[in-house]
Amino acid sequence: MSKKLVNAIADMKEEEALNIAKKMVEDGSDPTAIVDAAREAMDIVGQRYEKGEYFLPELMLAGEMMAQITEMIKPELAKMPEVKRFGKVLIGTVEGDIHDIGKNIVTFMLDVNGFEVLDLGVDVPPQKFVETIKKFKPQVIALSGFLTLAFDAMKETVGAIEAAGLRDDVQIMVGGGQVNEEISKYAGADAYGKDAMAGVTLAKKWTGAK
Amino acid sequence: MEKQQSPEEKQEALWEGVLAPKGPDGDPLPFQSPEAEKAFKERILRFKDAIQMKKLPDRVPVTIFPSMFPWLNAGMTVEEAMYDYGKCAEAFKKFVKDFDIDVHWGAAAPGPGKFFEIMDYKLYSWPGHGVAPEHVYQCNEGEYMTADEYDALIQDPSGYFSNVYLPRVFGSLDGFAMLPFLPGILEMYGVAFNFIPFGLPPVQNTYKKLFEAGGEALKWAGAVGGADGELATLGYPNILGGFTKAPFDVIGDTLRGTKGVMLDIYRQPDKLLEAMDAITPLMINMGVGASTMTGNPLIFVPLHKGADGFLSDEQFKKFYWPTLEKVLLGLIEGGCVPLPAAEGGYSTRLEVVQDLPKGKTLWMIDLTDMADVKATLGVNACLLGNVPSALLNLGTPQEVEDYVKKVIDEAGTDGGLIVCNGAFFDQAKPENVKAMVDTTKEYGVYK
Numbered sequence: 001m002s003k004k005l006v007n008a009i010a011d012m013k014e015e016e017a018l019n020i021a022k023k024m025v026e027d028g029s030d031p032t033a034i035v036d037a038a039r040e041a042m043d044i045v046g047q048r049y050e051k052g053e054y055f056l057p058e059l060m061l062a063g064e065m066m067a068q069i070t071e072m073i074k075p076e077l078a079k080m081p082e083v084k085r086f087g088k089v090l091i092g093t094v095e096g097d098i099h100d101i102g103k104n105i106v107t108f109m110l111d112v113n114g115f116e117v118l119d120l121g122v123d124v125p126p127q128k129f130v131e132t133i134k135k136f137k138p139q140v141i142a143l144s145g146f147l148t149l150a151f152d153a154m155k156e157t158v159g160a161i162e163a164a165g166l167r168d169d170v171q172i173m174v175g176g177g178q179v180n181e182e183i184s185k186y187a188g189a190d191a192y193g194k195d196a197m198a199g200v201t202l203a204k205k206w207t208g209a210k
Numbered sequence: 211m212e213k214q215q216s217p218e219e220k221q222e223a224l225w226e227g228v229l230a231p232k233g234p235d236g237d238p239l240p241f242q243s244p245e246a247e248k249a250f251k252e253r254i255l256r257f258k259d260a261i262q263m264k265k266l267p268d269r270v271p272v273t274i275f276p277s278m279f280p281w282l283n284a285g286m287t288v289e290e291a292m293y294d295y296g297k298c299a300e301a302f303k304k305f306v307k308d309f310d311i312d313v314h315w316g317a318a319a320p321g322p323g324k325f326f327e328i329m330d331y332k333l334y335s336w337p338g339h340g341v342a343p344e345h346v347y348q349c350n351e352g353e354y355m356t357a358d359e360y361d362a363l364i365q366d367p368s369g370y371f372s373n374v375y376l377p378r379v380f381g382s383l384d385g386f387a388m389l390p391f392l393p394g395i396l397e398m399y400g401v402a403f404n405f406i407p408f409g410l411p412p413v414q415n416t417y418k419k420l421f422e423a424g425g426e427a428l429k430w431a432g433a434v435g436g437a438d439g440e441l442a443t444l445g446y447p448n449i450l451g452g453f454t455k456a457p458f459d460v461i462g463d464t465l466r467g468t469k470g471v472m473l474d475i476y477r478q479p480d481k482l483l484e485a486m487d488a489i490t491p492l493m494i495n496m497g498v499g500a501s502t503m504t505g506n507p508l509i510f511v512p513l514h515k516g517a518d519g520f521l522s523d524e525q526f527k528k529f530y531w532p533t534l535e536k537v538l539l540g541l542i543e544g545g546c547v548p549l550p551a552a553e554g555g556y557s558t559r560l561e562v563v564q565d566l567p568k569g570k571t572l573w574m575i576d577l578t579d580m581a582d583v584k585a586t587l588g589v590n591a592c593l594l595g596n597v598p599s600a601l602l603n604l605g606t607p608q609e610v611e612d613y614v615k616k617v618i619d620e621a622g623t624d625g626g627l628i629v630c631n632g633a634f635f636d637q638a639k640p641e642n643v644k645a646m647v648d649t650t651k652e653y654g655v656y657k
């Protein structure tokens with residue numbers, strides 16, 4: 001059953017996946033098995049995306065399937081043990097910019113690659129990053145931006161993290177739209193990630209995850 | 211019966227029209243000097259020759275296709291540019307003159323802030339309404355068309371827009387939800403029932419708002435149109451005729467939203483395809499109609515959700531390209547020059563899009579390697595681009611000069627190139643933007 005569920009999700013067969021999951025719940029399967037299968041499937045989806053076999057439609061459909069399955073076993077979910085994560089990433093689109101497609105892909109890929117990701121959404125003021133770093137204690141900060149205004153907003157965000165004395169605790173990556181290596185240097189970030197895979201590679205390198 | 215004009219004849223007629231501009235009174239536009247008139251015509255022909263790829267222009271043409279740069283560079287906020295139409299027009303005129311570009315694209319980018327307020331536009335956030343005064347307006351993505359509304363859109367696109375979609379994106383059009391079904395107005399018996407909605411307060415309020423909004427739009431159009439006219443008398447043409455969109459982006463950008471359209475590829479692919487087919491002729495008419503109205507040949511087609519990374523090759527070929535190709539060919543058929551802007555990267559799409567008729571399209575290139583584009587799409591199409599925003603923002607004039615020379619060497623030695631920024635930018639160093647223009651003028655001369 002769980003193998004079938006893995007394949008149905010990974011192969012984008014939404015109806016089949018939901019039916020199998022529903023049947024497993026009804027048959028009294030261990031919710032851990034369902035969650036594990038879904039996670040395994042997400043892992044495959046992530047790998048296929050990395051290989052250039054999957055694109056936005058598949059990431060979005062996979063996310064939808066995951067959400068629906070999670071909803072089915074919600075009552076059981078709270079009792080389950082936390083999964084081991086490689087590290088924590090704080091992500092957001094910088095102040096003034098409300099674009100989120102790229103950021104959402106990076107969030108998805110970091111998540112399926114085993115990171116605990118906190119997404120602050122769009123138009124995030126520098127102080128919001130600073131406050132959240134203090135509470136969430138991430139090793140990695142990912143700043144996203146699509147418009148040219150994001151160049152300065154990234155610089156201001158890194159500056160605010162520095163001013164709060166937190167710069168040495170985190171590694172900062174930037175990406176999105178017209179951002180490149182030069183913008184990373186200008187902003188005072190540690191690296192530029194060309195795409196979601198580059199972001200995952202950076203996060204793994206910085207947190208020592210394999 | 212009048213003989214039908216061929217697409218070539220239609221396009222030639224449009225070019226002849228832009229070469230002989232008329233003033234508001236319908237008389238020939240009075241140029242401010244013989245030099246201005248000469249420069250005006252030279253600039254248009256330089257563009258035309260580059261686009262048509264039949265003969266070399268005197269040099270590589272150069273333009274700037276900015277977002278809010280002209281106004282930010284003038285020390286204004288975006289908010290001022292949106293709300294003070296006179297200042298908006300003045301700053302734009304100064305921008306065109308200062309940077310001395312071959313053609314400009316008009317001062318319409320900021321749009322009338324007051325108009326958006328009157329209409330209670332919900333689709334965008336703009337200065338004072340969700341974004342800071344100095345920042346550009348941005349789209350609020352959402353599912354403005356729900357997943358179960360495809361049939362309504364397919365059967366009656368205009369009715370769906372007027373009664374369902376527009377009231378969702380413009381708060382002031384809520385009365386439109388009550389409008390009668392117009393194709394049902396057929397015979398005398400019972401015809402008056404159809405007009406009852408116009409007697410009801412919500413519909414009447416919507417029309418009151420529309421009168422007000424229309425007046426505001428007219429006021430704004432007078433200012434930006436005036437700038438166009440004055441720039442023409444000084445020798446600076448605007449040959450932008452209007453815009454249209456790829457049917458996939460029509461659905462994906464502002465109707466279903468990114469997530470909606472991507473899920474529909476799996477959940478209801480046939481409906482999505484059918485809906486794109488239904489709106490394809492409308493998108494052609496939109497572009498050809500705008501070109502006829504303005505008398506300008508270029509129709510801008512911003513491309514969004516078909517870029518590298520969004521869709522697989524198969525999905526691009528099945529969902530994105532077929533209806534976009536029909537739109538581009540339909541525009542060409544109507545005498546227009548489509549100007550698709552390949553925003554983001556387009557490396558994986560070049561082979562699919564390259565077989566368009568030669569000399570009929572102008573492609574704005576953003577992050578795609580220009581040498582690659584030249585070898586594929588650029589064989590048949592003129593390219594516009596592709597100086598990066600990051601370089602204009604943080605580079606030095608020397609770096610911009612080097613980049614422009616590289617673009618000309620890679621993509622412009624045998625025509626078919628217009629140098630321009632690659633993406634729509636707000637912030638940039640003016641000396642870098644100037645270096646882009648000056649380098650093209652010096653280095654881009656054909657000998």
